[in-house]
Amino acid sequence: MDMTFGHPLVPDMIADPSIVEFDGVFYCYATTDGYGHGLATAGTPVVWKSKDFLNWSFQGSIFADNFDAKFWAPSSLLKKDGRYYLYPTLDHQITLVVADSPEGPFRTIDGKDINKESGWRHFPIESEQFIDAEVFVDDDGQAYMVWAKHGICKLTPDWTAPDGEISRVHPKRGGYSEGQYLFKRNGIYYYMYTLEGHENYKYAYMMSRVSPMGPWEAPENDIISGTDHEKKIYGPGHGCFFCPQGSDQWYHAYLEFGRGGTTRQVWVDKLNFNEDGTIQFVELTLEGVGALRPVEETRPNLAHGKTATASSLWPPAKVHPIADRRVDRTEQFNPDNALDGSNGTRWVADEGDDAAWYMLDLGEARDISHTELYFVRPTAGHAYRLEHSLDGEAWEPYGGHEDVILQSPHVDEKSARARYLKVSILKGIPGIWDFRVY
DSSP, X not given: OOOSSOOOSSSSOEEEEEEEEETXXXXXXXXXXXXXXXXXXXXXOOEEEESSSSSOBEESOSSOTTOOSOEEOOOOOEEETTEEEXXXXXXXXEOOEEESSTTOOOBOTTSOOSSTTTTOOOXXXXXXXXXXXXXXXXXXXXXXXXXXXXXXXXXXXXXXXXXXXXXXXXXXXXXXXXXXXXXXXXXXXXXXXXXXXXXXXXXXXXXXXXXXXXXXXXXXXXXXXXXXXXXXXXXXXXXXXXXXXXXXXXXXXXXXXXXXXXXXXXXXXXEOBOTTSOXXXXXXXXXXXXXXXXXXXXXXXTTTTXXXXXXXXXXXXXXXOSSOTTOOOEEOOOGGGGGSOXXXXXXXXXXXXXXXXXXXXXXXXXXXXXXXXXXXXXXXXXEXXXXXXXXXXXOEEEEEEEEEEOEESEEEEEEEEEEEEEEEEEESOSEEEEEEEO
């Protein structure tokens, strides 16, 4: 198995994750990466969800079809009076959007769709670099917002505006900072922030035993994570910190340099504390933390570790450093990458392959009833045809659809006996992160 990119949380390129749990379901809101235009754009806003923290899926956008803003760095989702509140950065400014469900559709507090014709407005704060919001609600119900470059304020009781003056946290370390995060554990408030960027990201923190507004103090060892050149883990950047319901174990989710620029992925590692409340240095692993709840699907994946062929494959791609020439990473696009279950490797067809196909060989004839396809750049949608065969010569229909659908995975169910399965990609990026067969 090629472990260059380890075991990311989901089979897609995402960044700036915010993970929450409601009613036994984990939700991951994030910037959708992988569209090749740097910070000038981002992909369709979606929410990945999982009941076990191991198998993730999404279905369509979290906004209405006429959404036309640029979506970055959403806050953690909050629930108030039966509605769900999210504070993403839309068109370079933090915006409050609400919905009746964690999956949307999200609209402004007064019910407007997010598009140029509706006249929607950003959150009413005038501040330099007003991006990357996180909202924390204390035990007394008072809400606080933090954002890039160390902005902080109280929010009004309805969470729609600042309550009082805008202030700033004054951390131990200077320089550009984003990915601010505020949480509370055992009566101590923690203010988390990033340093530098790209493959040199680091995470630092401050503590307060008084209030989310401070006063803040810096522990002696205030850096909790950074690049590990020996493991080739580059830049743990803008992420979140969370503790599953009914657990005392905290976790740190973070973006990693990935393929450079806005082609990042998200990993999760354990976050541990010392007896005095200080945070231990996070061991970054790229291995993931596995299931945090019982796994729903317990049948063996018949495709795991098998072999595949394809119409073509993209040539190996060397990752180009931005801030550290020691980055040594090359991505391969072999067909077997979609069968290793890692979320970090993929098969991609060569440029100009207008009739891309992918064929899985199970090694022998097997009874199958269920398949899952995790396509590359799933938030742009795919149409495909899935066929099965005993000999690789005579093919029969198994599943697929001709209309472009935005979701991951694409699931087909049919009882059949097959050794070979062939995917013909009709529309969408011709590539597969993972192919599962049950």
